[in-house]
Amino acid sequence: MTFLGWLTIFLFAALLTVLAMPLGRYMAAVYAGERTFLDPLFLTPERLFYKVMRVDPKRGQDWKAYAKSVIIFSLFGWLLLYFILRSQTLWNWTGLNPQGFHSAPWNVSFNTTSSFVTNTNWQYYGGETTMSYFSQMAGLTVQNFLSAGVGIAVAVALIRGIIGRSGKSLGNFWFDLIRTVLWVLTPISFVVALVLVFQGSIQNLSHYVSFNGPTGLANQIAMGPVASQEAIKNIGTNGGGFFNTNSAHPFENPTAFTNLVEMLSVLVIPAALVFMYGKMVGNRRQGYAIYATMMVMFLGAACVAYIAEAHGSPAQHAAGLHTQAIAGSAGGNMEGKEQRFGIAGSALFDVVTTVTSCGAVNSAIESFTGIGGAVPMANLSASEVIFGGVGTGLYSILLYVLLAVFIGGLMVGRTPEYLGKKIEAREIKLVAIGLLITPLAALLSTALATASAAGRQSISTAAAGSPQGFSETFYAYLSQANNNGSAFAGYSAFVQPNAGNLGSHGITFANLLGGFTMLFARFAPILFALAVAGTLAGKRVSPAGLGTMRTDNPTFVILLIGVIVLVGALTFFPALLLGPIVQGLTNHLYG
């Protein structure tokens, strides 16, 4: 561990807060339809979108109408993406398939499509050997924008439900979606993409480049429109890499500075949404309380991961390596990590992308130490509420807030209420089921995949028969159920002997189980969150009295952390023990 390593972690947290606060205020104005400085740029395209799409943005939708729009729009997104991925050679005329790649098999395409539409971006394929530029741009990049837009829209709808003073309207889905794309995602992506190119990311439509190096060896370098996709990949907490090695690839993440930029762009919207929430409910302290909860858990995770990775792995020590810092090398577990990011830059990136639903990686999580690998799993076990995905994080933690209010209410013996609205049996039932869907999907899928021979064939040879094999499986379904997308990447379901997909086949079991897990764990919680919003929207607000439990002070922050940890721990602790923790507590080598 080094002083600069620690500085990176804490300076990053400070930078994030400084950036997120004004963005939160700006976003509150965007969704309230108030004036913003980008109006001159986007008001005309906005009107155009409404006109072409035949939308009346002022028409309020109750929760069922809102949910229906979300589901149908996502369904059409799914169909178009699946079509694009399956018809890769059909688009050769655009010139955007210079390598002449064929389509991936149906089962891998099913998994990929479900993955990108649900904001998961789990990838069984390697980008540079599978996808044409057309698929990356018109297919995957589009869902990077839209799945993020849908997530934020749902969060905004839930907030409107919580603050609603009368009636049933949660706002208008199309208004929220178009405004998110135009006012939030596009401008930030635009700036970040150009910063990335300025620092060395590539952005072209060329053939892959062949050359002979100084020693005469032949090599080939994959090209593509990388920076534009990289930017929205992080900003939309999507995480699907242009290349197989994701943000470890020098063209996706060329310098230690871009590593910082990418981490900030992953967290800035989820963090801003919390401040936006405080502004929208008219009590900023409510936002600060949630922000504090998230930040405490985030920093805790980052510190544990950094310490664990800086210590090094049992395999390194068994081979006789010394892993402490020496002059000219920071030491640590450098297996599957890039020199320019180092241990701190890799551990922090890993925590940033697993507390959110981003799932991008700049290092191989599978090669993390036992405890280092337990950190992302613990983050996922908290159901993506430590900042969480764009939108998904906020609506999920609000469900936890309601649960905490309910438990707190039971403790003080009063009818629980939140922001003046009574939380009653119906809401708590919806909240409880909504929060249990993700763990249920994760554990059920893991059990199926572990217990069946069809599932076990996805485990990598090196990990078979060891706790690492269980970790791979558990991580795969935990990640897909949480719509995260990061992986213990040895777990595979795509056999691809040649670049370009000729002669390749997918493992149907893992592709389908994962695909359905992602779809279920994305849309079921959305329905429950909107249903909660719907029932809250019509409730009368009673004035706060002396006995009202406050939800904007440190006591509530502690209660909220307690509830999140308790639910996560009770649900996932046994599974965590079997995989990463067993490895973290021993120096034994398996296999």
Added chain:
Amino acid sequence: MTLRRDIVTSAIGILVLTLFCGILYPLVITGISQVAFPGNADGQMVYVNGKLVGSKIIGQNFSLQVVKHGKPVVDKSGNPVTVPDPRYFQTRPSATAPPNNAASTAFSNLGPNNVATEQAISANIRAYLALEKPYDPELTTAKVPVDAANSSASGIDPDISVANADIQAHRIAAVRHLPMSTVLRLISQYTTGRGLGFSGEPGVDVLELNLVLDRMTGGRG
């Protein structure tokens, strides 16, 4: 009624949003990048005497093809069998096939507690010692920097640690008949610092360093 409306709006919406986010946005970024940062946008390609030799930020394998009876030797998967070229600084171990394949990047995905991992690391250490110890007799396993024994994430890490470069400097100085001080000076010249002065680790760009050595003492025909 509202269902039909949702279907129409969704169908049109997904098409126009695809045009906006999937065609317009990436093409605009491509256009601006190609005009404003043409070198970066095309991958910072490096040419020697007009011949492309690689990208500044993509690590490559500085090895020689093994030739037997006038024919290049290949392994079971058809990839060339190579030995490190002692005239060049060597990049980090790579898990791609063949090593440093920049058209098919891959992690090693070796777990922290697996025998396979220990074996891979030990093999990397043996190869490193075999190459460097003749020129740096005091080198032992315990002194091998972690980045020289652990495979990188991308498989095409362009950088090595300064400690790693300083060890290899013994070999380079001997093989290229250069004073050690000159090689060490070049290393510090091609070391990239931390992001904003605090984030990440310093790294030595191997390709740039090797090319400047070639310019000073002559490359391979």
